[in-house]
Amino acid sequence: MTDHIQARDKTIKKWIHDIGQVIIKEKDSYLEVEQKTAANDLVTNMDKWVEKELVERIRTAYSKDRILGEEGFGDSVKNMEGTVWLLDPIDGTLNFVLQNENFALMLAIYEEGIPVQSYIYNVTTNELYAAIKDGGVTCNGQPVEIPANRCLNEGLLATNSSIMTKDKYDGIRKIARKSLGLRLVGSAGLETIEVAKGSIVAYIATNLKPWDIAPGILFMKELGLKATQFDNEPVDLMKNNNIIFAVPKAHKEIMDLIHE
Amino acid sequence: MTDHIQARDKTIKKWIHDIGQVIIKEKDSYLEVEQKTAANDLVTNMDKWVEKELVERIRTAYSKDRILGEEGFGDSVKNMEGTVWLLDPIDGTLNFVLQNENFALMLAIYEEGIPVQSYIYNVTTNELYAAIKDGGVTCNGQPVEIPANRCLNEGLLATNSSIMTKDKYDGIRKIARKSLGLRLVGSAGLETIEVAKGSIVAYIATNLKPWDIAPGILFMKELGLKATQFDNEPVDLMKNNNIIFAVPKAHKEIMDLIHE
Structure with missing residues (x-):
């Protein structure tokens, strides 16, 4: 793992945990739910808040990078040149709204089109899965083994x-x-x-x-x-x-x- | 809740927690897996052990009752007369074997065909859901509210x-x-x-x-x-x-x- 990735990894994990705590604290409060393209394509005030919060932190710490986020608070990204962050503030918004669980905060970083860091955070179970280029996959810091190659x-x-x-x-x-x-x-x-x-x-x-x-x-x-x-x-x-x-x-x- | 149901409820919850602890302790050990009717219809040594354990405890404490269990260690039950216990030692055996989670221990009691007590225990999350006749539904002792009546x-x-x-x-x-x-x-x-x-x-x-x-x-x-x-x-x-x-x-x- 190169130094800049290692440092960024530490920063991102802190961000995700900070934001995750807010989601947990606020998730039983009143939600503003809006329909996007269809009845099963929803966005809530929480999706928007999480993305804005991430975008703001990225813009402050990594001002040269570009951001492609689900809710549109990032940039208009048409190619993968340079360093690009892809954000899904709440993946599984329908579950978030209807089940209050089974959703994830997701973030991935690509450098010149090559994936270098990926995070999937199961908010309600507090499991943070991370993949780092040439560094394997971990869950809350513990290595995830290669799964059996099954038919x-x-x-x-x-x-x-x-x-x-x-x-x-x-x-x-x-x-x-x-x-x-x-x-x-x-x-x-x-x-x-x-x-x-x-x-x-x-x-x-x-x-x-x-x-x-x-x-x-x-x-x-x-x-x-x-x-x-x-x-x-x-x-x-x-x-x-x-x-x-x-x-x-x-x-x-x-x-x-x-x-x- | 009548006295005999209240007493039995207490007994059953203790049994389920005792047995659940054994499942959690042993679930990462070697499993003997057998196919029953098809490749996706499995039974393990754990299913059998759980059912045997429950049957033994029921026979000792409630010797007059009849038992209908998935793995066949109970009785041959052809009608719902008297008090009948229905047991599913591991519901979701395929998940138990392949996912190591997403399975449940289930138990229901019927008196003269009327359901009086039901238990569904999500073993890995340690959530015990119970339904008692005229007593509502609880999860780990906390009341479960009536869900919204949605289309x-x-x-x-x-x-x-x-x-x-x-x-x-x-x-x-x-x-x-x-x-x-x-x-x-x-x-x-x-x-x-x-x-x-x-x-x-x-x-x-x-x-x-x-x-x-x-x-x-x-x-x-x-x-x-x-x-x-x-x-x-x-x-x-x-x-x-x-x-x-x-x-x-x-x-x-x-x-x-x-x-x-």
Whole structure:
């Protein structure tokens, strides 16, 4: 780990814990909930506060960097040149609003398009997962081991909701049938952690935004796992995308099934 | 709460905590895993030990009662006469084996066919949910409030895996589309708790066994929620069954959609 990454890692962990404490303290208070593109695409005053708080801290400490945040308080980022921070203040806002748990604060840093630091913080369980380039994955500072390389029929599979309900994704449902069973948490960040822990063999999701996907890429890389688009190409962060995070064996099977 | 139920409640809570501690202590040790009817229908030495332990304690303390347990160490129960205990030593065995979390110990008592006590213990989070006839629902002794009566399009829906992947359940997938999103934990007990907490508006599941369903019926009853078969009839515990646990508004919508 280079010095600047090590120092930044320490700073970010402090920020996340500071902000996490505010979320925990305030989460049972009155929430202002607004609809964005649809009834299941929500934003709350808390999402906005968290992103503004992060943007302000980044602008103060790392003024030359650019920021791409879900709620739009960062910059208009059209490419991955320089140092880019991707922020998802509350990943799983629907869970945050309806379940009061099962949501994550996410942050990823890319240098010239290369992922160097990723954080997924499960706020209510107080578990901070971090991936550092060439430094592996940790949970609250403890190393996360490389998960078993299992086939679909030896493991569980996660997807997002629309895959399971829309007819145009029948092919993906066929993939689900090959697995031991489906699991669905409703937060891309928490599903990413499930793959990293080996609790599921793959996460298949459609129409994810850059901030949903950005942290997972480094998590997969550091654990020797796969992160690709449906066409098996590296993930393009500059568009809404369909992705697969998986252990290698399950990933190969999924690719064969998608393209058969 | 009558005296005999109050005394039995105290006894059962002690048993569950005693056994839960053993599960937590032993769960990272070597597990003997056997397949039952299919690759995703497993039993471990831990399931068997928990059931044997419960059966032994019930036989000693309540020798006249009959026991229906998932792993077959109880009695051959063909009707609900007298006092019947239904046991699921580890509900979500697949999660227990593959995720090391997201499983529950479940126990329900029926007197002459009427549910009087139900327990769902989330072992790894140490949350013991209990429902007592005319005594409401508690989590670790704290009252659980009646959840908001929401429609499908105001809430999340849980199902089991096979509904989402098998073509014959296309109708249920249509119901899922009306909700804000799907969630899938993979344990009937934990899904029951999600309904009771108001984290989801309904749980729809097919081919559940008596011990999967038995505790949920009293949880729903005590919270003014609905527990029925797909045909809207009361749940027959003497067969494998398709069930809906839901808040009243979502239940009515599901019934209309199933029968349209």
